[in-house]
Amino acid sequence: MKLVLAFVLAATPALAPFAFAQVTADTPNPFDGKPDAVEAGHALFGQMNCAGCHAYDLTGGMGPDLTDASWLYGGKPGEIFHTIAEGTPRGMPAWKDKMTPEQIWQVVGYIQSKKAN
Amino acid sequence: MRLRSLLLSAAFVCATPALAATTGSFTGATANLAPNDPAGQWTRQARDYANTRYSPLTQINKKNVGRLRIAWSFSDGQMYGHEGAPLVVGDTMYVVTPYPDIAYALDLSKPGAPIKWVFQPNPDPRSIGKACCDKVLRGWAFADGKLIYNLLDDHTVAVDANTGKEVWRVQLDDVTKGPTMTQAAFVVGNKVYVGSSGGELGTNGWFQALDVKDGHTVWKAMTNGPDAGALIGPDFHPFYSFMQGKDLGETSWPPGAWKQGASAPWGWVSYDPDLNEVYYGTSNPGPRVPSQRPGLNLWSAAVFARDADTGMAKWAYQFTPHDEWDYDGVNENVLIDIPWQGARRKVLVHFNRNGFAYTIDRTSGEVLVAKPFGTENWAKEIDLKTGMPVVNDAAHPIVEKKVTNICPPDIGVKNWNPSAFSPRTGLLYAGVFNSCMDLNNHIVQYIPSSPYDGMEMQRHAGPGGNWGEFIAWDPVAGKRVWSIKENLYVWSGAVVTGSDLVFYGTMDGWFRAVDARSGKVLWSQKLGSGITAAPMTFIGPDKRQYVAVYAGVGGGAGVIRREKGFMPGGNTLYVFSVDGNGIGTGTTQLVSQAGAAAPVSVPPAAAHN
16 A cells, blocks of 8 residues: 555656546546555545445445446546546535545546456 | 223223234224324325324225225336325325425326426435435425425425415525435424434434424424533433433533434424324434444434424433444334223334334333344343343444344334334234344544445345235234235335225335235235335225325335345336226226426436435
């Protein structure tokens, strides 16, 4: 976890995906292929109360299932990032004030790991 | 009057079980059916203040119930769970959809019961993401020529019952912070009683009385916190010592934790006109992880008796002190009078999520009976001397460790789905659950507007493998009289009639009529969706008796949405009569004379949750 953060902080200035405004629907997850980031995303999924709505197994409850093929706001990594950062008109909170772009990408990575997108 | 009721009581008490099987009462329990509405009307969710859901109607009886057929039906277009019962006032039926909380008045005097008017309140869609257990509404109220109900986005609204025009709307909380409103507004006289929802959202629960005329708050009682805010004063006398003391709603929590302690009163309200008291329950404490809130966590998971005019508390009883399993205390409190050790006692009967059915003296808060009514293993018993449960050591959750086979799971042995009481049989009738959970708790942090939860569960069916049952309950002896096994949770309400018929629905879509004395199923009809709503019965303008129920599975029932037989969502109100006869049927070309068109909007992803 600490190692991942160190990598992220060092890398931030050089990478567009780590600035909220520069992430688009087609931005790939910068942590693709990095299991440590997925594990960090797993921890954040619990710590930030994501599991409270989407369940610890991501199959939904109060909020939608994140493991099926149905996406209300787009299922590309950049779209999932945007949904987490900005929240939704249907009451999902915006997380950009509570998580860094790096953390959000980690959560995106964890969600991706539960379903091939 | 007193002599007459004594004689009646004596007659009931003398009934033997053998006689009770055919005519008399099994228990001698009776109820005050105030406000004694005309027999054919259904003007409040539970029909009477006591919450009996007893209808004196007898046109539909054991001889003809097998001929019940659909007279007409009505789809309201909304796909979230349907939980409330229609109201019938005069020649008009009133229904309200789940979010977006659209109200319809249907004209029962015309063929096909066409739409008289439609009211669209357009609640804030952000409320969708804050409602824990589907985007539901458990009922609506009629009073003073108005239809009054809660909106998911923390408003209460009153609509002119004749025109469908909004009369008033008041904001009672901030939905963006987490609380919602799903409770069935309850009216007595010039006050409407409403409570907040949000047991899983770190909310600060409240209950209040609004003025029927303009919606202004007459009184407001916070569940937790210092006595002043909870309207606890010198008249407050809890029966048991563990609830006696000053500011326990604050001091029975870690410092400040009560502010996110939920304890939301999202269930039913009942009223005793002789004592002028209202009764209602409070939800689980927040967060759901008990190690994060050492203490009793008063006044979560409790029932309050309050002065209906001032809101000042009279007594309270915490069913599950320091709740560790999400055993809300919000289920209905049915007010009845029972023979008890040679005297009559005014009691309330409450089927708690925790699996115990309580018969409590409603003048004092003393627990007379507390017996399991279904599968539970978290407590060995309720100690009637202390009022506290004797908790089974193996049932305590542990952070980051799976504890297996705790019964019941979070949703309880019974949830909000309301029971019915018959003054003829002296029994209560309730849909119940048979299930257990493996529980792994995780520490959670409070982040405003997100869940404050922490329970990771796998639920499974209890002994026998059937998830549900429908039972008849003796509230004096504290035992079942009969039960009917069902494949899935029985999450519908019940209604019982003067002809000793009980109606309930199943989650796999069967609507049934049962002999209230024997438990024999007399009629079943498969509907288009699972039934998680409360049925009711009424007399139409054609003097014919009808039975009505919504089929629209949803709400908390969604926790077993992956079980075999769980049905698609729905939104159809079915209205039955003998042979399907009525104003809405015939052999000629019937036409509608509607007063309004339905709105076309359907939430694009309503079925997603």
